[in-house]
Amino acid sequence: MGPIFSMADFLDMLRRRVGVISAVIIAGCFGSLIWAVLTPHTYVSSEVLQIEQPQISDELARSTVESSAARRLQLIEQQLMAHDNLVKVIEQFGLYGDASRPGMSDKVDLLRQAVTITGVAAVREGFSDDGAIAVLTITAAMDSPETAQAIAHLFADQTRALATSQRQLQTRETLAFFEEQEKTVQAEIAALDTALAEFRSANDISIEGSLDFSRSELGSLNDALLTLDREIISAQLALENIDRSGNTRAATVQREEEELGRLLDSLNTQRQLLLDRRAALSASIETRPEVERTLAEFERRTTQLRERLSDIATRRSEAEVGFTLENAARGERFITLEEARVPEYPVSMSRKKRLLLGVAASAVLGLVLAFLLELRRPVIRTARQMQRETGLLPVVSIPETRNPKKRKGIAKLWQDRSEAGLQGRAARQARHPASR
Numbered sequence: 001m002g003p004i005f006s007m008a009d010f011l012d013m014l015r016r017r018v019g020v021i022s023a024v025i026i027a028g029c030f031g032s033l034i035w036a037v038l039t040p041h042t043y044v045s046s047e048v049l050q051i052e053q054p055q056i057s058d059e060l061a062r063s064t065v066e067s068s069a070a071r072r073l074q075l076i077e078q079q080l081m082a083h084d085n086l087v088k089v090i091e092q093f094g095l096y097g098d099a100s101r102p103g104m105s106d107k108v109d110l111l112r113q114a115v116t117i118t119g120v121a122a123v124r125e126g127f128s129d130d131g132a133i134a135v136l137t138i139t140a141a142m143d144s145p146e147t148a149q150a151i152a153h154l155f156a157d158q159t160r161a162l163a164t165s166q167r168q169l170q171t172r173e174t175l176a177f178f179e180e181q182e183k184t185v186q187a188e189i190a191a192l193d194t195a196l197a198e199f200r201s202a203n204d205i206s207i208e209g210s211l212d213f214s215r216s217e218l219g220s221l222n223d224a225l226l227t228l229d230r231e232i233i234s235a236q237l238a239l240e241n242i243d244r245s246g247n248t249r250a251a252t253v254q255r256e257e258e259e260l261g262r263l264l265d266s267l268n269t270q271r272q273l274l275l276d277r278r279a280a281l282s283a284s285i286e287t288r289p290e291v292e293r294t295l296a297e298f299e300r301r302t303t304q305l306r307e308r309l310s311d312i313a314t315r316r317s318e319a320e321v322g323f324t325l326e327n328a329a330r331g332e333r334f335i336t337l338e339e340a341r342v343p344e345y346p347v348s349m350s351r352k353k354r355l356l357l358g359v360a361a362s363a364v365l366g367l368v369l370a371f372l373l374e375l376r377r378p379v380i381r382t383a384r385q386m387q388r389e390t391g392l393l394p395v396v397s398i399p400e401t402r403n404p405k406k407r408k409g410i411a412k413l414w415q416d417r418s419e420a421g422l423q424g425r426a427a428r429q430a431r432h433p434a435s436r
Helices: 007-018 016-036 069-080 083-093 106-116 145-202 210-240 250-285 290-329 352-375 382-392 409-429
Strands: 044-052 115-121 133-142 333-338
Touching: 007 133, 007 352, 016 210, 016 352, 069 115, 069 133, 069 145, 083 106, 083 145, 083 210, 106 115, 106 133, 115 145, 133 145, 145 290, 145 333
Parallel strands: none
Antiparallel strands: 044 133, 044 333, 115 133
């Protein structure tokens, strides 16, 4: 404890350093007064939002918004605390106009610290956490009660609007995606049907069971060719057996030759057509395994596309239901459970407490400074300290005496008047000793 070992030493220190302590306390009082007057009060206003679950059960009408409420609220909070949005709020209310740091970035940081968004998780069902939020509290701390209430209400309105638009946008995008997928698959099926029709026409398999039909047709063509060959032979024999002797007129012979020639030409033309058809049928029968594999591939691809189209149609119907629910406000909703109110009292320390705290701190600082000065000059001032430090008991203790300082100015005039008054009183008492 240095030179302070007892209450008497402490009191002696106070007597010696009363000037320093008084100066520090007076300066502290003025500083505390300025601090209490210039420091603004802080008012807090909160708005509580309750998150209601969809009015229609998911088993009956399922919504397409699958992400948890906690994640969506986290995204909403990030959008609310974005720099551009906070700049709009600051410009709308004229916040922090008298701040010591007038930069917009500093004002944005101050507003981020002043506004807090906290959520309370809903009670779990079972052992899994589905991320559901039951209550959302938006708190604003400002230097004005009206501003605190307005800021909390504004952020609550923005939260509700962002939550609604976010869910509607997600359901709209989901519905648009499945509609686009459905159109794409339908176009693929139409293109595949067109390609299949062209392939059937090119390979002459426009009817089912065309392989057996082609074989039966090939047999019919062979029979027809055999019949034509017989007719051709008969016509040739008839042409050779024409009577060209002199008994028949030349015109008659010429007419018969021309008729038989036209008949042979017609029969040969028919025979050539049948031969071409038989060659085509024979070629198609030879390539039939490859054709059958191609048809099977067409059938498999068509089946896959139709199953995919059915699945997409089912999902599109669910997306339509979810979109209808969100547009009709039948999905998840944010309900104002407790509206932000104008605070009646500040949450910050009162000016009186600030002043008392500053005075107490200055008093402690004065005592500490006086103690440091005592440590800086550890002088033995009393017989008690002499005996404690050296073990020797002093015989005589002579106190420190100082010559009185000559006063000047008003102090000297006041002293002269006091001395003259005392001398006059003594003279009166000497003349009138009975008045004593």
